[in-house]
Amino acid sequence: xxxxxxxxxxxxxxxxxPLLMVSSWLxxxxxxxxxADYTAEEEVAIAxxxxxxxxxxxxxxxxxxxxxxxxLVGASGRxxxxxxxxxxxxxxDDEFNALFRPLEKRxxxxxxxxxxxxxxxxxxxxxxxxxxxxxGASFFFVVARASPDGKTEHNEKLSxxxxxxxxxxxxxxxxxxxxxxxxxxxxxxxxFAQLGEEFCGWQRSRTEECTExxxxxxxxVAWIDCAI
Amino acid sequence: xxxxxxxxxxxDGYSLGDADGFPxxxxxxxxxxxxxxxxxxxxxxxxxxxLVLVLLAALGGAMFAATSTADFAAHxxxxxxSVTCSVMPGGEAGMENGCKVVMMSPYSSWFRTDYWGGIxxxxxxxxxxxxxxxxxxxxxxxxxxxxxxxxxxxxxATVLPVVMSVGYGYISYSEVGALCTVCAGIxxxxxxTFVGALAAFVMSSSPPxxxxxxxxxxxxxxxxxxxxxxxxxxxxxxxxPQTEANERGVSGCGTLVQPEDPAGIMLDIxxxxxxxxxxxxxxxxxxxxxxxxxxxxxxxxxxxxxxxAVLFPLDAECxxxxxxxLHPGACAVSEAMLxxxxxxxxxxxxxxxxxxxxxxxxxxxxxxxPVRSQIKAAFPAVGGCLGTPVARNRVVKxxxxxxxxxxxxxTPQLFVKGNRLCDEDTDLGLEYTLTRMVGGAK
Numbered sequence: 001x002x003x004x005x006x007x008x009x010x011x012x013x014x015x016x017x018p019l020l021m022v023s024s025w026l027x028x029x030x031x032x033x034x035x036a037d038y039t040a041e042e043e044v045a046i047a048x049x050x051x052x053x054x055x056x057x058x059x060x061x062x063x064x065x066x067x068x069x070x071x072l073v074g075a076s077g078r079x080x081x082x083x084x085x086x087x088x089x090x091x092x093d094d095e096f097n098a099l100f101r102p103l104e105k106r107x108x109x110x111x112x113x114x115x116x117x118x119x120x121x122x123x124x125x126x127x128x129x130x131x132x133x134x135x136g137a138s139f140f141f142v143v144a145r146a147s148p149d150g151k152t153e154h155n156e157k158l159s160x161x162x163x164x165x166x167x168x169x170x171x172x173x174x175x176x177x178x179x180x181x182x183x184x185x186x187x188x189x190x191x192f193a194q195l196g197e198e199f200c201g202w203q204r205s206r207t208e209e210c211t212e213x214x215x216x217x218x219x220x221v222a223w224i225d226c227a228i
Numbered sequence: 229x230x231x232x233x234x235x236x237x238x239x240d241g242y243s244l245g246d247a248d249g250f251p252x253x254x255x256x257x258x259x260x261x262x263x264x265x266x267x268x269x270x271x272x273x274x275x276x277x278x279l280v281l282v283l284l285a286a287l288g289g290a291m292f293a294a295t296s297t298a299d300f301a302a303h304x305x306x307x308x309x310s311v312t313c314s315v316m317p318g319g320e321a322g323m324e325n326g327c328k329v330v331m332m333s334p335y336s337s338w339f340r341t342d343y344w345g346g347i348x349x350x351x352x353x354x355x356x357x358x359x360x361x362x363x364x365x366x367x368x369x370x371x372x373x374x375x376x377x378x379x380x381x382x383x384x385a386t387v388l389p390v391v392m393s394v395g396y397g398y399i400s401y402s403e404v405g406a407l408c409t410v411c412a413g414i415x416x417x418x419x420x421t422f423v424g425a426l427a428a429f430v431m432s433s434s435p436p437x438x439x440x441x442x443x444x445x446x447x448x449x450x451x452x453x454x455x456x457x458x459x460x461x462x463x464x465x466x467x468x469p470q471t472e473a474n475e476r477g478v479s480g481c482g483t484l485v486q487p488e489d490p491a492g493i494m495l496d497i498x499x500x501x502x503x504x505x506x507x508x509x510x511x512x513x514x515x516x517x518x519x520x521x522x523x524x525x526x527x528x529x530x531x532x533x534x535x536x537a538v539l540f541p542l543d544a545e546c547x548x549x550x551x552x553x554l555h556p557g558a559c560a561v562s563e564a565m566l567x568x569x570x571x572x573x574x575x576x577x578x579x580x581x582x583x584x585x586x587x588x589x590x591x592x593x594x595x596x597x598p599v600r601s602q603i604k605a606a607f608p609a610v611g612g613c614l615g616t617p618v619a620r621n622r623v624v625k626x627x628x629x630x631x632x633x634x635x636x637x638x639t640p641q642l643f644v645k646g647n648r649l650c651d652e653d654t655d656l657g658l659e660y661t662l663t664r665m666v667g668g669a670k
Contacts, residue, residue: 006369014362015456018354019463021294025301026467032305033469045637047540047630050548132617134624136548136631174621177490178628225548 050136052225054102062091062099064228067139067184096193100143100220104202106133107222109195110166111206114149114217117161119169126205127166128173130221137223140183142166145220147213148190156189162219163187190216275379276371278427282364282382285420289357289389292413296350300331304345304469306477306652312410329519330408332655334527335399340659344474347464349396352457353414356389359456360421363449367428376432377442381449383425389418403526477657478664480647486632487646491625495565495574498524498535504666506533509540509630509641512562512581513555513589517640520654521582527659532666533644537578539565539626540639545596546623549637557592557599559623560614564603566622567613580606 091099100107108130110123119127131140144163146155163185170179188194195218200210208214295312302309311327330336337346363382367374393415400407487507494507510517524530541558544550561581568574581588584602591598604611613619635641642649644665653661 003370007366010365010369011362011452014358014365015459018290018294018358018460022297022301022351022354022460022463023467025298026304026464026469029301029304030467030469030471032307033471036305036307045549047549047627047633047635047637049628049631128617132620132624134621135546136627174618176621176625178625 048136049138049227050225051227052102055224055226056099059099059224060226060228062096063139063141063224063226066141066186067228093193097195100222103222103224106225107202107220109199109202109204109215110162110219110221111204111214112162112217112219114147115158117158117165119165120205122205124169126203127169127221130223131170131174134223135225137225138182138228139224139226141220141222141224142183142185143220144185144187145194145216145218146190147216148194149213152189152191156187156191159187159189160185166219166221195220275374275428275431276368278424278431279364279368279374279379279382281424282386282421282428283361283368285417285424286357286361286364289414289417289421290354290361292410292417293350293353293357296331296408296410296414297348297354300337300345300348300350300656303331303656306474306657326406327408327410329406330400330404330411332519332523333404333406334523334659335396335404337656340527340656341663342660343465343468344470344660345468345656346659347461349392350414351460351464353389353392355457355460356385356453357417357421359453360385360389362456363452364421364424374432375442375445376429377445378449379425379429379432380442381446383422383429384446385449385453386418386422386425389414390422393418404522474657474660477650477653477661480644480665481650482648484633484643484646484648486629487643489629491622491629492569493566493622493626493629494536494538495569497537497575497578498530498533500531500534503532503534504644506535506645507643508535508537509635509639509643510537511540511542511555511558511639512565512578513558513585514542514639515585518582518585520640520642521578523655523658529659529662529666532662538629539623540630540635541623541627542637542639543596546620547627549627555589557588557596560592560596560599560603561588562623562626563614563619564607564610566626567610567619568607569622571609573607573609577603577607577610 108126110119110126112118112123113120134140142163144159144166146158146162148155150158167179167183167185170176170183195212195215197210197212197215199215204210204215204218206214299309299311311331334340335349337348340346360382363378363385367378367382370378396411397415400411484507497508510521524533539562541547541562542550542554543556543558544553545556546559546562561577565574565577568577588599588602591602600614603614630637638651640654641651642654642662644662647665649658649661649665
């Protein structure tokens, strides 16, 4: 057998085998590629706002009404008058407060001195902490109240001032363009949905003794984890 | 010089009857007592032993290279596959990640901007080892007829895989930072082919100066070797999938609906003014983000992008979209980066997080306190901001940017001129697709 034959006998398979293997691998890859359905929906979660278990249809309806009436959803202004708040809620005092009970871990109660709308240092810290805990929530409710001391009209103005104090601090501290779209203010004065003493056990800005009067000299602040 | 070889040959017991080193029949007949030298002599069986070693090592190399090439080819279907990381049964445990990193690195193939995935370096290795196997088998078969010029050529041919092994071993260690065991197998058998070829060359005693056909045979050998490489490369180029899917990838997988940054949460991580405006959604403690960042840098594609980042930590501490943390500690690192926004520290913190990723993830298993301490120690300038409501709020704003754009909950994601780079184009097809997305398509 001459040398050329020997070369051919050894060389041809040495080239042919990898050649066939490579063409086979690439052919298989192309077949799979052509068979793949790229129009199918990807099974990947999409980033979204949060929707917590406490978002009952009733609460969502309230949030939607309040958010709309307070100018957060496609309207022009911000802030709801107490009467308006009552109307949009269409609930009794107890029913209104009951809706917010599931927010115990999420909400903070910012307390004020009597006849004052100024945030004290602990109030400032509480507002900032509450705001920073937004996570996936869409709306930040500030529900301000006043104790029943004094005239109803004065208390209405007082609660409105407290709500605006919270908003003003948020705007000044965070300079967040979303504030106008996310913060809803309600001032209830003394004539709607007063808090009971059981709310003294919630996260408050002050640690001192708490009575029903003191807990109502406050702004209830909470992110609402409901997708509206 | 010729005289010297003649003298040496005569010392070995035979004379140079002709130029190819074989004693003439007449010489043998004239000297009935002639006995070929033992173990050293050209034309003796012992030279087959190192040639068989070269053959076996080359076959082993071909097997390793074929394994790697098959894995590479499998990924050209743009789907996810496992990577063979050991040719020993059951030897895969804990190895695949390194093999995958090496395979996905820009060093694993050439011509990536011209072909989706490019031409794998293992294909060239397969061609070279098949060629070496062919040469070694041929010489072993020839046995006593093999010339020293041929064993010399074999030796020279084995230098190529040795040089490539040294080069790629260095790149694997210094640039990629991962070890591929199949590649290591190739490095070892490359050495064995060289040792075997060297032994065959030494054991064959035909003087190279005395072979008038030596140069021609060397040239033929080179042509054959080049032929093996060219033929296999041509087969690759003919059969490489060139489908619509690859072209569809160039137009991206989705667009940004709200690319604006009203909250000022985008971070400069690779600004190149005038280049393609790009946004990367990333998690500083995400291994895939680290690998992607490395591929962008190693391929040089980062220079073609004006790159900003939006942080999307996959850490349930701040990310409400997760029920459990995939990358604990990522919220803390994200806060630090957002605290440093506008300063050169942003890239430095990201680099630090990438370099210490495994340790940071481990430290944050039971809470991110230790990670926060490490950040403060490494970057004192952000210490005062870390953990404040403002810092936490900025992380929320980053996450909500992804919500506003309805992005998949995953990292990394790259948007070039508003178009999302498809997930399947983030590794092997990165150069091919990204080059075209930024406008430099060939």
